[in-house]
Amino acid sequence: MRVDFHIHTNLSDGALDPEAVLELIAERKLKAWAITDHDLTEASQRYEDIPGAVSGCEVTTWAEGREVHVVALGTRLNDTPWQEVLCAIRHAREEYLVRLCQWLRQQHGIDVPDGAGRKQSSRISSRAHLAAYLHQHHVVRSVGEAFQRYLGDAHIRHLAPPNYPPLEQAVAHIQAAGGVAILAHPAHYRDYGMVERLLHSSPLDGLEVRHPGCDSQWRSFLEHQAQSRGLLMSCGSDFHYPGPRRIGEHRLDGVRLAPLLERLNVSHR
Numbered sequence: 001m002r003v004d005f006h007i008h009t010n011l012s013d014g015a016l017d018p019e020a021v022l023e024l025i026a027e028r029k030l031k032a033w034a035i036t037d038h039d040l041t042e043a044s045q046r047y048e049d050i051p052g053a054v055s056g057c058e059v060t061t062w063a064e065g066r067e068v069h070v071v072a073l074g075t076r077l078n079d080t081p082w083q084e085v086l087c088a089i090r091h092a093r094e095e096y097l098v099r100l101c102q103w104l105r106q107q108h109g110i111d112v113p114d115g116a117g118r119k120q121s122s123r124i125s126s127r128a129h130l131a132a133y134l135h136q137h138h139v140v141r142s143v144g145e146a147f148q149r150y151l152g153d154a155h156i157r158h159l160a161p162p163n164y165p166p167l168e169q170a171v172a173h174i175q176a177a178g179g180v181a182i183l184a185h186p187a188h189y190r191d192y193g194m195v196e197r198l199l200h201s202s203p204l205d206g207l208e209v210r211h212p213g214c215d216s217q218w219r220s221f222l223e224h225q226a227q228s229r230g231l232l233m234s235c236g237s238d239f240h241y242p243g244p245r246r247i248g249e250h251r252l253d254g255v256r257l258a259p260l261l262e263r264l265n266v267s268h269r
Contacts, residue, residue, distance in 0.1 A: 006236020012037035015241035063167035075179030082177035096162035206232025
């Protein structure tokens with residue numbers, strides 16, 4: 001069944017504007033979908049009345065000394081406390097980007113202005129934007145190298161953490177706004193024990209068991225975790241720009257997906 005509950009636009013750190021993403025969604029004939037820009041629901045608010053649309057957002061949280069992302073699906077978009085939470089996270093992102101730029105100048109002698117990489121179209125600040133800035137200004141040869149040398153979790157772990165909400169608190173906010181909290185791209189952490197601890201310690205509703213970089217071993221592990229803990233299974237392309245990741249490509253069969261669709265009031269027939 002072709003659904004995709006993890007898609008980004010240029011309102012956060014994607015390359016395409018929401019209208020272009022919507023065209024791709026139509027071309028791929030998705031049954032259901034969610035635009036899940038980081039800490040932002042603006043695109044979801046634009047398209048909430050389109051058949052198959054589910055409100056979405058990828059929420060930045062903090063757990064185990066690092067960023068952990070949670071896809072929020074089906075939240076009430078006009079919920080004032082929920083929007084205040086997202087606004088606070090976006091502000092924390094801005095503060096953290098400034099501190100990262102200061103650290104690059106002081107520790108590595110890289111001449112970057114505070115807030116380097118901010119984009120006019122984007123409503124958020126992000127490490128991805130800073131990595132792109134370093135690439136564009138020939139500090140590194142690729143965005144990937146920027147993370148490998150400077151911006152990856154291992155390199156910045158010693159810095160004071162950003163003021164992102166703890167995972168458990170973020171999940172509670174999502175659920176209070178009527179949404180479903182899904183652990184995003186668990187295989188990206190490459191740590192089975194960490195994923196087990198996250199699922200054990202927080203009241204998550206489910207997890208992505210199909211996403212880019214999730215090989216057969218990880219898929220089996222994640223499905224087992226979902227089944228043994230009674231969690232919902234989700235899937236998403238984590239689409240950011242046209243390329244290897246195609247909207248709707250990472251799919252689940254109807255049996256595994258049905259409980260999530262029922263929670264989201266999406267017909268699966």
